[in-house]
Amino acid sequence: MRLVFAGTPEVALPSLRALLASDRHEVVAVVTRPDAPAGRGRHLVRSPVGALADEHGVEVLTPVKASDPAFLDRLRELEPDACPVVAYGALLRQAALDIPPQGWINLHFSILPAWRGAAPVQAAIRHGDEITGASTFRIVRELDAGPVFGVLTEPIRADDTAGTLLDRLAEAGAGLLVSTLDGIEDGTLRAVEQPGDGTSYASKISTxxxxxxxxxxxxxxxxxxxxxxxxxxxxxxxxxxxxxxxxxxxxxxxxxxxxxxxxxxxxxxxxxxxxxxxxxxxxxxxxxxxxxxxxxxxxxxxxxxxxx
The missing domain is CATH 3.10.25.10 (Formyl transferase, C-terminal domain)
Known part of the structure; x- marks a missing residue:
């Protein structure tokens, strides 16, 4: 399939690398957050996803908002079959969601419907969960509420930090995302609606x-x-x-x-x-x-x- 990958931080890199290495899918562009000032000199720096795309000669789109008309026009021109997403960090409006025929497929680091939201790994550790995981689902307008394609599980170790646990989930989740896209292309995978109970939310953690x-x-x-x-x-x-x-x-x-x-x-x-x-x-x-x-x-x- 033709893919436009959306992601920003380092946690998205294993998934992007796996898709770039896939012989079944073609990453024709990536969408990432605009370059941001960093370091003492406050120079503009490319996001980790944008930098990896540059290394592979893949077009990088950096809309301020995913609803920008110029971005939507370029996305239509690229004609993606699907848009895989890992920690993109911006709201996707319906106009963008409607463009790829197979939708936007998100890799989320929890077993949905548990811990929807921005900080699922942190919430799982803070609340003493023994098991967490990752889910792939089709993005809909409601936060992390779309139908689920696939799930993996991962035990939370007694000494896990959010960083160590997220590193493991990012690596394992990359395989889940690729297999999900393979199944969508084959027509062998169908998304299942999330259950109505067991929903919890993990808001972003402030200082x-x-x-x-x-x-x-x-x-x-x-x-x-x-x-x-x-x-x-x-x-x-x-x-x-x-x-x-x-x-x-x-x-x-x-x-x-x-x-x-x-x-x-x-x-x-x-x-x-x-x-x-x-x-x-x-x-x-x-x-x-x-x-x-x-x-x-x-x-x-x-x-x-x-x-x-």
Whole structure:
């Protein structure tokens, strides 16, 4: 099939690579978010998907909005049979959805209808799910509500962060997306409507959402820290300044008041509503990330000081 691939961040790259390597499908163009300023010089930088397309000599479309008339005209000229989507990051209006005969086929990183929305992997970790996965579905106007073509499952490990789990799902999901498009082309695959119950939503996580609350149980602190790693990153306040925190480790130790620090020879503990947790990496303002013990020595943490 003739394909126009839509995606933006690195998580979409395994799927684009798999489709570029397919001998059954031709990627005639990609759609990605416009070049954005990055780095200290704030120079405009191509998205990861756009950069990979450039390497392969594939046309790159960067509409500000997917409803732009010039973009829609070019999409019609390209005559795609289907438009696979992985983390494109922009709303698709009906005018765009109507162009490819086989529709826009999205790879979403949850087992639908669970965790529709922008941050399904983060939500699965934060809520303590034991299993997650990925789904391919046809995009409709309602958020992530279209009929499903295929599903894969993936266990969530005790030490998984959103980053490690998403990396695995991106790789496995690439195969699911290719097989879905193969089945659509063959006529052997039919989409099934999502069930009416079991729907949950995962909204985008803000920086404020990533603040660790040490008045919560240790299990909740652990889950949130892993769910927001690497982005936007867990944090707390120490001496009135924000410090960034890596994932923590639940430990069995004498209780501490919530947020209170205890510096030991090989670890730094923080009290929660239940057992303490051991800090992993810490990044103070203007400093590099370092082991919590190194940070505590440099900061000269005093007995009774707290993270808030």
């Amino acid at each position: 404020e959402d990533a603040r660790l609350d040490f008045t919560a149980p240790a299990i909740a602190v652990d889950r949130l820290a892993r769910a927001v790693t690497p982005d936007p990153g867990a944090w707390a306040e120490f001496r009135g300044e924000r410090i960034k925190l890596g994932p923590v480790k639940r430990v069995v130790a004498d209780a501490l008041p919530p947020g209170e620090l205890r510096v030991e020879r090989k670890r730094v503990l923080v009290g929660t509503a239940t057992d303490p947790v051991a800090l992993g990496e810490v990044q103070a303002p203007g400093k590099k990330r370092m082991a919590a013990t190194d940070w505590a020595r440099g900061a000269r943490v005093e007995p009774g000081e707290r993270l808030k």
